[in-house]
Amino acid sequence: MTKWRKQSASEVFTPEETTARLAEELPKWYFEDGWIRRKFKTSGWKGTLMVVNTVGHLAEAAWHHPDLTVSYAFVTVKLMNHAAKGITEKDFELAKKIEEVVMWQPGAVDGSPLEGTPDDPRFKYLKYD
Helix, strand or coil: CCCCCCCCCCCCCCHHHHHHHHHHHCCCCEEECCEEEEEEEECCHHHHHHHHHHHHHHHHHHCCCCEEEEECCEEEEEECECCCCECCHHHHHHHHHHHHHHCCCHHHCCCCCCCCCCCCCCCCCECCC
């Protein structure tokens, strides 16, 4: 794993640094048109709203707000530090937290007392990668 230079919260990463760091730390995210992005696929409107609310809570708690594209069976999250006009540590930190929380699967952890969502289409709301 690369040791990324510590930057201030408002120092902008170059496009090359951003792409390399995403590949290493957040492989499901990609860099496009100045934003880091991730598309979360859901099983329908209920799952979409759950993802939107989760991202909204995390963004508000972090006081760093993404742009969202919301459709019936997906949510696209776009992050960029508007004040810095580019990708900063804030974007990577929030993306990591969003990834961790939205993609959490408690039943996948050995020994967890939480069993996770039943493997039944009636209850599945998120399409895990």
